[in-house]
Amino acid sequence: MELRKYIFRRLIEIAIIFFVILTVLFLLFRLAPGDPVTRMVDPNMTPEDAEHLIEQLGLDQPIGLQYLYYVKNFVTGNFGVSFHYGQPVADIILNRLPNTVLLFTTSIILSALFGIFLGKIAAWRKGESTDTWMTIGALICHTVFLPWLALILIWLFAYKVGWFPLTGMISAEVWIDPEAGFLEKAWDIVHHMILPLGTLFMIHFGSYLLIMRSSMLDTLKEDYILTARAKGLEEKTIRNHHAAPNAALPVVTSVGLSLAFSINGGALTETVFTWPGIGRELVFSVSNNDYPLAQASFLLIAAVVLLANLVVDVLYAYLDPRIRYE
Amino acid sequence: MTKFNPIRIIAFGVLLAAVALAGCSQKEPAGMLRVGLSEEPRTLNIWLASDANSRKILSKIYQPLYQHDPETLELIPWLAADLPEYDPETVAYTVRLRGARWSDGAELTSSDVAFTAKLIKEFRIPRHYSRWKFVTRIETPDKRTVRFFLKNPKAIFRSRSLTIPIVQQKEWEDIVRIARTKEKPLAELLNHQVESPVGTGPFVLKQWREGAYLHMVRNPYFFGTGKTIAGRQLGPHITDIVVKIFGTSDVAILALKKGTIDMFWWGIQPGYLDDLRNQDDIHVYFSEKSALYFMGFNLRKPPSDDPHLRRAIATLIDKNFIISRILQGFGTEMYSIIPPGNRYWYYPEVEKYGAKLDRESRIRKAYDILTEAGYSWEAPPIDDAGAVIPASGIRLPNGQPMERFTILTPPADYDPHRAISGLMIQEWLRDVGMPAYSRPMAFSSLLQQVKGRHDFDTFILGCGKLSTDPDYLRIFFLSANDKPRGWNMSGYRNPEFDKLATESSQAMDREERQALVRKMQEIVLRDVPYYPIYDPLLIEAVRTDRFTGWVEMLEGIGNIWSFTQLKPISRDS
Amino acid sequence: MADPIIKLEDVTKTYRSKKTLLKGADQTVVALNKVSLEIARGDIFGLVGQSGSGKTTTGRLIVKLEPPTAGRLTLDGKDITGLRGKRLAEYRRKVQMIFQDPYQSLNPYFSIFDTVAEPLTIHAEGNRAEQEETVFKALQSVGLSPPEDFFYRYPHELSGGQRQRVAIARAVVLKPEFVVADEPTSMLDASISIQIFSILQNLQSKMGVTFLFITHSLAAAWYLCNRIAVIYKGEIVETGSAEDVIKHPRHEYTRALIKAHPKFGKT
């Protein structure tokens, strides 16, 4: 009962926050100088044409009215039509979203698993050279400049060595081929995914490793570990069954807390690798003054982060009964 | 979690890599041309398509009545059977159509042409409307004949209006009917989703997988197949075009070098040239662009309302530096508003401020111009001994110190060349003590400030795609166009020019018009509302191992002639 | 009991315990239940009880760290609930507190001089030289000598007993009328406790400070106090002179306390 109440309250809070972001975003985009019509530099575009187009796009209405329409449309699930593509924003997002989800979740899960595993080992061997080198390695991975790394990876692995396709998500040759079966197509996607995945993986796993290491060190000081030792349990059992599961909790939270930050990296990765996802689309639509698309993509990201934080909080409460919520 | 074993994952990864190596051999049919494009086309709706990428795709589908000859740039009848006939009595043009078919097999008739023109007029399609609004009536005496009646003689009708793409009445009728009933008909029309456009061109779209590629195949009904037009035997000989989306040019270059694309369909940055030239199976094409990159002044307010100052600034700008360094030599210095490549209209005898001077001479010359006009300095750029020294505190002829002088440029992500040019110009202006500041701005803010609010000192902009018809000269400097969102961004007002411009737009005699246009160029370069800087060269590269027959033309090799003449190289070995 | 300086009338304090996310509902815990006390001026008044009995809460209510849920507290007959601004500052000058844990009650980033002078600074007492003089005297009065040696030292450089002396010096530097001493010796060794007691006695006799001495030890209360109140589960079960309470305990709980302390049998 309490949990349901808590979730309900949090959802209301999220709705309010979301609404504020929505409003701020609207104001930002409308108050900014210029509009999508202005940027069409074509001497054939006469001022009359421009006025006409502005009227047709509904940009000539008073800002208050535009805002009301905007909110009404959002509530009714109508995200408008992209200025740039002339397509409903919802269609574009639905088209791009699965690609982002595929790349992003795979990389987060893989890097969390690896980070937890290696962090466990590093903590276990605290002070030894394994630990030092692992920590330094993780720090390097975590702080390397992502887009730069991505380009070098492309050059090295896709061009010089030629193991992977350069960029993109699928190769036209395979998908056009009427004989290509499902497996071949699936493999094609995986093949394209390895490099961007590797890039995201490197950035994330370092931070998860460091968190796991710290958390594991704390856990090892707890009384129940001492008890387990006193009972004469095998060291490996203590490490894997007693300490690690508890120590992994902060990694779970940090996945949630750092999500917004990870999305920055996601957008950069998508941009460099031409991965047709939301992040790349957002960067692109922003530079095109495509308000409807940019707003919707940004709000989608905000909503995902907000909900992810809620999920993490609830999950955390389940996993660690000591946590209290006000 | 406890069962998680990274060894297994590593093993899996190694396995993947092994399979990857095995699966690397890609197969492509001999007639398949693979093209790299920077960004996805915006849309397949021809009326919304204002971006270069959509136009690249759609120009292979929708065809105009007339094309330009790749060498002479003269009009070549395309969907039309021959050149239009002009009747000065009724101010009417008559166009006869060649027997062409749509990609669905239906015949292209005069009513399709009339429908297209009426659609543009009725919906006031931006960018097209200005070319058609003066057409008062369209007649279709028979299936193959269209007659256009004009309000008054218009020089641009032949070259500008008759070169728009024609759409099929059958495809668009219903869409138009529905759009008409809506509150915002134009928006409705623009937002209509076109899945498979019906055109008369050499190719039809087979599939567009968003974010990845477009697949086009040969149009079996293409009217030109086997015909000889403008002395060229048309195909197309390629069976498929696969357009891949790259996003970053670096990767596309790698793809070209690696052989996963045959053509790189957008400008290559000069940095890659050395590398590409060294590769045997890659050929690099340099094409002239019909473009104008210029500095525009605000004539509505001091200090740039003073022609002397504008001339002094023009003198200080070292075009050679910009072209040889910033453009790496791949551009031509521009002296007039019309690019030199447009030979018929270009007038070479305009005033060329400071051409070929070195830095010091420029400063001296600018100093002379300014002193003569009454400018003074706290520390003048030329000392008593006549040596060039750092200057400061320039004062206007009325004795006021010059305030912050801003040079607006597009941002670096949009065009690094102009952003850096702005910075260099800032330094040059500071040489004569002007408080110049280069300020790159987001593109739409820049246009808003320059075109909408008219609040600026000077700006650097470019028109990347000028038409071959010089009508833009009139559009850029006509007094009537000095209004918000109007094209006379400088606020240039000169009755003498206005008179010439109006005459030129109605001059139906080509030579008479040429003389007028030359005079206009002379006036503009005397008053320098715009100071032309450069016209970049377009660098394109293709692989030579699979296809041959690219046609070079103004605006590059991606023209309709290339795509209809390109032949696969048979690889029997 | 002619002149009570502090008077509590039916003071009640309840706390709400917070629920956890997954289970449990709100619960109300009664810390003090209708407590009434009168403390005479110049007295050392002992409040004895085991941990959790509400004795610390009583102290905290008196120094206004927390508001009472119900009831009335008065200083010299004037109600002190809801004091604000100037009158609160006035009250703070008169009523001070010595905390239980000398390791926690001193800000680790404050030098001894800063700590002791802080009340002076807050109440804008004197200039720097005068403050130094006052602090010097205060440190002297709690037996830290030579005082100037301590001025620029930090709490972590001092022993527990020294810290508690600093805390006492801070409490009395403003020459308050009333000081709550909340188990000031429970963290200290017995020998040091005796020294602290004598400091308190000294202060009482020389400066006329009234003390509320909160303790869990009847022995300490008996040693130091004139009057004693015994508190048990938030209620005062017994009040009287120290002699009376120990010799003739009326409440079962008091008896249990005495029994637990073999020392009393001998005296």
Add this chain to the structure above:
Amino acid sequence: MMGRFVGAWRLFRENLIGRIGLTLLIVFALMAVCSFIPPLIDPMYQPMHGVDPEISHSTGPSMKHWLGTDFIGRDIFSQLLAGARIAFMVGISAAFMSIFLGTLIGMIAGYAGKTVDMALMRLADMIMVMPTLLVVLILSSLFGQLHIWTIVLIIALFRWPGVSRVIRAQTLSLKQRPFIEAAKVAGASHVRIIFRHITPNVLPLALLYMTFRVTSAIIIEAALAFLGFGDPGTVSWGMMLQWVWKTGHMFQAPYWLLPPGICISLLTLSFYMLGRAMEEILDPRLRQEGASD
């Protein structure tokens, strides 16, 4: 106080990661200081406007240009040095501002509690869900190319919530400590308690967070410049990468591509290592979410 510091320093010196971090940092600081030298030698070493009169395209390393020149003949080495200065400036000022804000807000929220706490923390939540890079990107593309200080300010305004959460938690626990109550009993006002008593106690934690914020500020600025949304009037490492990229030298000029990328990575690494080392020395319990961003 002094003794404490010496003790911490001794611990720090034993920490390998801290030592590496500090060494790297000193190297970069030297680079930043040295950035003033090249333009004095010859105006052609001016990182932004100076060009070698004889070179008009990108060339490899030589005696005259240790790391070669960029596409218009500017010296890459002097740009790299100037970039160090910009990186420090951006990193430290953005971090300082965001830590200042975060600490202040965290202390106020934690100390005030109730409605103020609720309002501030919801505000923090709101800002926290926004990916900073994308926010700056949006602002930069909407409001024109932003000046470097504007970018710094925006980064600061969007990076405080993480810090404020930690500081708030710390404040909540400090608030219960007797020395705060002692101050209250002594009559200290809220302002005095926050600034005189709580601030020095949360400062080490704030300082620790500052090293992490320096890292993220540098990365954000670099990524922004790399994408072309930086301040083109400033020679930052990200801007250098953008030039390599946009002028088509990406895979042609390793002497130009590698140094700025390595510098960005190493400088962020050094601050991060410093932070980690400080963290281990300060108090193991302080470790909370530092590594997450």
